[in-house]
Amino acid sequence: MTESSSKTEYLVGVDFGGTKILAGVFTNSLRCLGTAKSSTKAERGPEAVVERIARCVQDAVDECDLSLKQIKGIGLGAPGAVDPETGTVIFAPNLQWEDVPLKKDLEKHLGIPVFLENDGNICTLGVYEAELDSKPRHVFGIFIGTGIGGGLILDGKLYSGFNRTAGEVGHMVLQVGGPKCGCGNKGCFEALASRSALFRRVQSAVKDGQKTVLTEMLGDDLNDLRSGDLRKAIRRGDKFVERIVEEAAEYIGIAVANVVNLLSPEVVILGGGVIDALEDEMLAIIVETFQDYVLPGTGKGIEIRASKLGDQAGIVGAAVLARRRTR
Amino acid sequence: MTESSSKTEYLVGVDFGGTKILAGVFTNSLRCLGTAKSSTKAERGPEAVVERIARCVQDAVDECDLSLKQIKGIGLGAPGAVDPETGTVIFAPNLQWEDVPLKKDLEKHLGIPVFLENDGNICTLGVYEAELDSKPRHVFGIFIGTGIGGGLILDGKLYSGFNRTAGEVGHMVLQVGGPKCGCGNKGCFEALASRSALFRRVQSAVKDGQKTVLTEMLGDDLNDLRSGDLRKAIRRGDKFVERIVEEAAEYIGIAVANVVNLLSPEVVILGGGVIDALEDEMLAIIVETFQDYVLPGTGKGIEIRASKLGDQAGIVGAAVLARRRTR
Secondary structure, eight states: OOTGGGSSOEEEEEEEOSSEEEEEEEOTTOOEEEEEEEEOOGGGOHHHHHHHHHHHHHHHHHHTTOOGGGEEEEEEEESSEEETTTTEEEEETTTTEEEEOHHHHHHHHHOSOEEEEEHHHHHHHHHHHHHOTTOOSOEEEEEESSSEEEEEEETTEEOOTTTTOTTOGGGOBSBTTOSBOTTSOBSBHHHHHSHHHHHHHHHHHHHTTOOOHHHHHHOTTOTTOOHHHHHHHHHTTOHHHHHHHHHHHHHHHHHHHHHHHHHOOSEEEEESHHHHHHHHHHHHHHHHHHHHHSOTTTTTTOEEEEOSOGGGHHHHHHHHHHHHHHO | OOTGGGSSOEEEEEEEOSSEEEEEEEOTTOOEEEEEEEEOOGGGOHHHHHHHHHHHHHHHHHHTTOOGGGEEEEEEEESSEEETTTTEEEEETTTTEEEEOHHHHHHHHHOSOEEEEEHHHHHHHHHHHHHOTTOOSOEEEEEESSSEEEEEEETTEEOOTTTTOTTOGGGOBSBTTOSBOTTSOBSBHHHHHSHHHHHHHHHHHHHTTOOOHHHHHHOTTOTTOOHHHHHHHHHTTOHHHHHHHHHHHHHHHHHHHHHHHHHOOSEEEEESHHHHHHHHHHHHHHHHHHHHHSOTTTTTTOEEEEOSOGGGHHHHHHHHHHHHHHO
16 A cells, blocks of 8 residues: 555545436546445435445445545535535435435444535536636536436535425426326426436337337337437438437526526536437537527527536535535 | 705615616615606617716605705616626617716716616515525526516625626526527416416406406406506406416415525515515415425525515615615
């Protein structure tokens, strides 16, 4: 072991949701040394999930030939409303958690300071530190995967508002009476443009007899459909899939315009698995639709950019949080 | 003239839009001593409008038996994007203005310091100072009249974002492909729930043969329709008008939920002529719809309240601005 690697100067970033836990080990300059992944098993309850997070952190550290003693701090993004001061998950509907003292419990397991934030905020923070060199004052992040999350940086700082729940752009209603959303309402942005929404539209059209190269690629049930398959189908000339992806991009552009009309951020970041897989197909349509819908003059100079961090935005942001808090 | 009234301790607040100018004279403790009103005549161009604003200020001051020398500062709310530092109206589509140095021009006319802000921000500031004694940290104001404007107070300060245009809640799309809005898009909040939207719906239904007591009250063309007439019709048992007002209240509730999901303010203020006239008919429906649409848990403790300032919110807020800046 070299002298420098024996110092406690590494950071761990953890991102976890309803289905999986991802942990990454980072240097102080945010270079990722290695990661580990596990399933969440939320149905086993908070205690079991905390243990699984602890084990995932240990696996990632071990993967990098390091020991827990060398870790300065752990940042953690959780899918729900979070009190960053006390480190409590106030509520997380996807996990069915309420008032879980996650920071305290995880520190007990690992003996290292833990810092907690909402996952949308964490992803925004990650892209902000890793990709936005100009350090704009006001940034809004929109992350489109299975669901749609968001985060806000105002005056260079994470903003979470009165109930610490700001940034829930996925449940902004864009289409009163529109398709049903997981939250129970209708017409939410998430029900119109998330991966689940895209897949649902594809699968229901196929059931109704729609022809697509996707069934040639994956079989009639389309069970293993992924965002990347939509890209492949479009590149093979599938107009049906192209139209569905275009429609989603239009909804995203309208959502961006709504956010800009309300908040006038300097930069809007787009990220998450859907953007990662379909940036080339979507970004130009998103920007064009945004320009159609933003009030004249109010979109001037505002940058809409796709993050290159992909699935790593969460762990990078969590490492940034740990770095900020342990400085 | 008493000694105290000879001091330069009064404030003037001005609110102007596409159709009218309203000026009010206030004591330092925000008591309104008198007002004056005039039409804007926007079609005559910026120079003429500046002169009309100056005359309206003079009329208000004269009405209170004061002279301009006794005015410490003038606050001004303008309908558009404003640079509060330079006092320039960057653009105001309703006036067809672009880069008008309103502060400088008006100071030339009146010889008194002028302070400029966007009108949605100004109204929010007015309600904040005059009605919110607890001084909450984060407040969102929604003002529903001919159009719909908004304003944001974050951490106790007006927030206008990168392009100084934040708060444009009226052009948040709630219904993709919905009714046409004055801004050129479809399905904006303003096209669904403003006074113009309500009146358009009433008038078009009447043209299609709908029976309503409104035509008994005002004649078949309904040219002089006002928000208060809708209230009167509902109180006389008109189910058609009741349904139209209910629908607008539901859209307002959804808009409030969108804002709370995004920003989690502590208080949402509702104001403007429509709320002023129809609070009793709308507020309970707005709150109920809001609770249906806000994410579980995220609406906890958030207050939705109707302002009592009515049409005066703008001049009160403008006076508050002048007071803050001349302290």
